[in-house]
Amino acid sequence: MSLAESSTIQAAEMVTAAGLRHIKVALAGNPNAGKTTIFNNLTGMRQHVGNYPGVTVEKKTGTCRHEGTRMEVVDLPGTYSLTAHSADEMVARDFIINEKPDVVVVVLDASNLERNLYLATQLMELNAPLVLALNMSDLAKARGVEFDIGQLSELLGAPIVPMIGHRNQGTSELLDAVVAKAAQKRPARAAVRYGEDLEGEIAGISQLIANDGAQLRRYPARWLAIKLLEGDTDVEGRIDSQEILAAAGKSAEHLETVCGQRSEVIVADQRYGFISGACTEAIRSTVEARHNMSDKIDTVVTNRVLGLPIFFGLMYLVFVLTFTLGDPPMGWIESLFGWLGEAVAALWPMGSPSALKSLLVDGVIGGVGGVIVFLPNIVLLFLAISILEDSGYMARAAFMIDRLMHKIGLHGKSFIPMLIGFGCSVPAIMATRTIENTKDRLTTMLVIPLMSCGARLPIYALIIPAFFPHTWQAPMLLTIYVTGLILAICGAKLLKATLLKGDAPPFVMELPPYRVPTLKGMFLHTWERSWLYLKKAGTIILGISIILWGLTSYPKKTAFDRDYEAEIAQLESSDQSDAKAGSVEETIAELEQARQAEELAYTSAGRIGHGLEPVLKPMGFDWKIGTALIGAFAAKEVFVAQMGIVYSVGEADEESDSLRSRLAQSYTPLQAFCIMLFCLVSAPCMATIAMTKRESNSWKWALLQFGGLTALAFLLTTAVYQVGSLLTIGTG
Amino acid sequence: MTVNLNEVRPGQQGLVERVNGTGQIFKRLLEMGVTPGAHIEMRRLAPLGDPMELRLRGYHLTLRKEEAAKIAVTLL
Numbered sequence: 001m002s003l004a005e006s007s008t009i010q011a012a013e014m015v016t017a018a019g020l021r022h023i024k025v026a027l028a029g030n031p032n033a034g035k036t037t038i039f040n041n042l043t044g045m046r047q048h049v050g051n052y053p054g055v056t057v058e059k060k061t062g063t064c065r066h067e068g069t070r071m072e073v074v075d076l077p078g079t080y081s082l083t084a085h086s087a088d089e090m091v092a093r094d095f096i097i098n099e100k101p102d103v104v105v106v107v108l109d110a111s112n113l114e115r116n117l118y119l120a121t122q123l124m125e126l127n128a129p130l131v132l133a134l135n136m137s138d139l140a141k142a143r144g145v146e147f148d149i150g151q152l153s154e155l156l157g158a159p160i161v162p163m164i165g166h167r168n169q170g171t172s173e174l175l176d177a178v179v180a181k182a183a184q185k186r187p188a189r190a191a192v193r194y195g196e197d198l199e200g201e202i203a204g205i206s207q208l209i210a211n212d213g214a215q216l217r218r219y220p221a222r223w224l225a226i227k228l229l230e231g232d233t234d235v236e237g238r239i240d241s242q243e244i245l246a247a248a249g250k251s252a253e254h255l256e257t258v259c260g261q262r263s264e265v266i267v268a269d270q271r272y273g274f275i276s277g278a279c280t281e282a283i284r285s286t287v288e289a290r291h292n293m294s295d296k297i298d299t300v301v302t303n304r305v306l307g308l309p310i311f312f313g314l315m316y317l318v319f320v321l322t323f324t325l326g327d328p329p330m331g332w333i334e335s336l337f338g339w340l341g342e343a344v345a346a347l348w349p350m351g352s353p354s355a356l357k358s359l360l361v362d363g364v365i366g367g368v369g370g371v372i373v374f375l376p377n378i379v380l381l382f383l384a385i386s387i388l389e390d391s392g393y394m395a396r397a398a399f400m401i402d403r404l405m406h407k408i409g410l411h412g413k414s415f416i417p418m419l420i421g422f423g424c425s426v427p428a429i430m431a432t433r434t435i436e437n438t439k440d441r442l443t444t445m446l447v448i449p450l451m452s453c454g455a456r457l458p459i460y461a462l463i464i465p466a467f468f469p470h471t472w473q474a475p476m477l478l479t480i481y482v483t484g485l486i487l488a489i490c491g492a493k494l495l496k497a498t499l500l501k502g503d504a505p506p507f508v509m510e511l512p513p514y515r516v517p518t519l520k521g522m523f524l525h526t527w528e529r530s531w532l533y534l535k536k537a538g539t540i541i542l543g544i545s546i547i548l549w550g551l552t553s554y555p556k557k558t559a560f561d562r563d564y565e566a567e568i569a570q571l572e573s574s575d576q577s578d579a580k581a582g583s584v585e586e587t588i589a590e591l592e593q594a595r596q597a598e599e600l601a602y603t604s605a606g607r608i609g610h611g612l613e614p615v616l617k618p619m620g621f622d623w624k625i626g627t628a629l630i631g632a633f634a635a636k637e638v639f640v641a642q643m644g645i646v647y648s649v650g651e652a653d654e655e656s657d658s659l660r661s662r663l664a665q666s667y668t669p670l671q672a673f674c675i676m677l678f679c680l681v682s683a684p685c686m687a688t689i690a691m692t693k694r695e696s697n698s699w700k701w702a703l704l705q706f707g708g709l710t711a712l713a714f715l716l717t718t719a720v721y722q723v724g725s726l727l728t729i730g731t732g
Numbered sequence: 733m734t735v736n737l738n739e740v741r742p743g744q745q746g747l748v749e750r751v752n753g754t755g756q757i758f759k760r761l762l763e764m765g766v767t768p769g770a771h772i773e774m775r776r777l778a779p780l781g782d783p784m785e786l787r788l789r790g791y792h793l794t795l796r797k798e799e800a801a802k803i804a805v806t807l808l
Binding site: 230307402 | 754759761763764767768770778783794795796
């Protein structure tokens with residue numbers, strides 16, 4: 001039974017009792033062709049994002065209804081071809097072969113049609129029923145390009161629907177065409193003829209394949225033959241028969257002798273020849289291809305002289321805006337959580353020591369609040385990045401930075417994930433998906449945590465003003481950030497020289513035309529990444545806050561060294577009208593704090609802190625820092641709150657002057673710097689490690705990251721502390 | 733005149749003559765339209781001297797000189 005026949009039966013079976021037909025539609029197309037916009041137009045909110053099994057490739061599906069037909073729409077990853085260079089392309093290809101969608105819509109960018117059609121020709125060879133969506137037809141028209149849709153459709157053997165995706169125009173025409181195509185059930189005739197020599201070889205191999213066993217029935221024989229002649233390693237791996245492989249090899253050699261080019265070149269050449277021919281016949285350019293707006297912008301933006309200064313200027317602007325615009329909302333959130341804490345505490349009678357109350361107010365609200373407070377900063381950073389990405393500037397940035405990245409052994413594309421890492425490592429690691437080369441992707445993933453993330457900011461904000469005079473503060477912060485960057489570079493070089501050795505990846509990337517980002521797009525992209533940060537807060541931080549609360553509250557000490565209760569009672573009952581009433585309160589407060597400190601030393605957290613002292617001392621840390629670091633180990637966000645508890649300064653945050661002064665009394669600037677250094681280098685949080693595991697598909701790399709960063713943090717901090725002490729820098 | 737693509741200067745145009753490189757990346761370049769006979773224009777070099785920005789088949793492509801060296805071009 002042929003593909004067509006079995007599909008027809010399938011389609012007939014799909015008519016439900018309500019008379020609705022149910023079809024499966026796949027959306028394919030080049031990156032930057034506007035495929036996702038069209039997907040959104042078709043499915044609206046009825047979307048679902050998941051993963052293809054076994055790979056970290058996003059699977060987007062949605063539903064749509066049109067004229068009595070119910071469609072399941074799958075947005076395949078954007079690909080330039082169906083040769084399995086990357087996981088994206090494998091997924092797209094496998095989907096078409098295995099799931100046999102009823103219709104494949106190929107979204108084409110009308111402004112550079114030739115390259116976009118390459119994918120379409122490959123789909124034709126897979127006998128996929130095609131509908132071609134000629135997207136961005138407004139831009140093409142503006143450039144003076146005119147299409148004879150009828151003729152083009154005839155030449156390409158598939159219906160063509162002109163569309164303007166970002167204005168949602170052409171959508172219903174597209175749906176009409178899809179429904180009509182699904183009803184036809186005729187596979188597209190193989191439109192591309194490859195010239196005598198090649199066709200001859202293809203026929204020979206196809207015959208061998210057809211004669212072979214049923215295992216190859218899934219794939220159209222002609223397509224397999226062409227793939228073999230192209231030297232597609234994935235296809236070669238799927239063919240058992242040595243006879244077929246040998247025949248393909250011989251054919252390839254024969255072709256190379258006869259035509260003077262390798263067979264893969266001939267195949268690509270013929271495809272483009274066919275495409276060019278069709279385009280020349282059916283398309284007219286009325287205006288000479290002049291320097292359009294994008295080119296003009298690039299003349300300035302990637303200019304030899306201006307390019308890099310503009311780039312650094314933009315980066316600086318992004319960071320400044322993130323912090324200044326983010327301040328007011330941060331204040332509101334802080335107040336909100338403060339109010340919430342009080343409201344919850346008020347549910348219990350005043351002064352009653354309830355474990356549940358403490359858990360809720362100190363543990364949950366305090367812990368989670370400390371994280372959510374940074375949400376405005378994070379959101380603004382991601383918004384800025386999404387504007388730069390959607391407008392097309394990021395590609396230019398990668399283009400300009402590539403040479404530097406290359407020197408480290410990385411890729412221009414590594415730049416964007418690293419930039420995101422300054423906000424939060426978790427979405428940054430996810431962003432490495434755009435890097436095709438596995439080794440480079442892994443290297444980038446492993447060093448991203450060294451980009452000082454948003455969670456460490458409160459630590460710096462607490463410590464720097466406490467220990468360093470005004471003029472030194474900004475340089476100190478800069479030093480920390482730059483240290484992280486330098487360590488990342490060295491780390492990347494080291495990894496690429498040892499564990500992840502491999503050829504430096506080639507850098508081939510499309511520079512899409514500039515465009516004005518859509519509000520919807522900006523919102524979606526910003527939200528997607530910010531949500532990860534929030535989710536982390538809601539889950540992991542919450543859990544850790546609770547555990548930490550437990551560790552720092554229990555076991556409870558009942559027998560104290562001093563009888564605090566008695567002393568306080570005595571002071572309270574002393575004459576209230578005494579002129580020294582103020583100092584009485586102070587003394588009571590001091591006594592309370594001393595008692596809390598003793599309590600803390602007795603708890604699990606305190607004991608662990610003491611236990612870690614051998615490891616902490618070389619770095620210049622004491623058990624109190626150790627206690628705070630326990631929590632910080634799991635998530636840096638909790639460090640400041642923990643320090644507050646250790647120094648028994650009620651609710652502490654990084655603005656807390658009392659905490660700062662206590663720290664300044666207890667430690668030297670050198671020790672303070674070491675604290676920041678340790679926090680910078682060690683893993684930012686367990687969520688990062690978990691994400692690394694997910695994106696690299698193995699625990700090996702995640703644990704290596706964790707172990708490596710921790711070891712590096714320890715060694716580096718010890719070195720800095722010891723050398724600093726020797727040279728008596730900052731020990732005053 | 734035939735040169736290698738990495739020797740082409742900003743503003744020059746040519747037709748691709750041969751793709752000499754082998755391997756994944758050159759397969760990719762073929763798919764993206766760098767085939768014999770394709771019209772190609774060298775637009776500029778990045779500020780640090782590498783990679784180069786090319787224009788072909790209506791779009792812009794970045795390519796390092798290292799890979800460009802393996803593509804032979806006939807200057808127009």
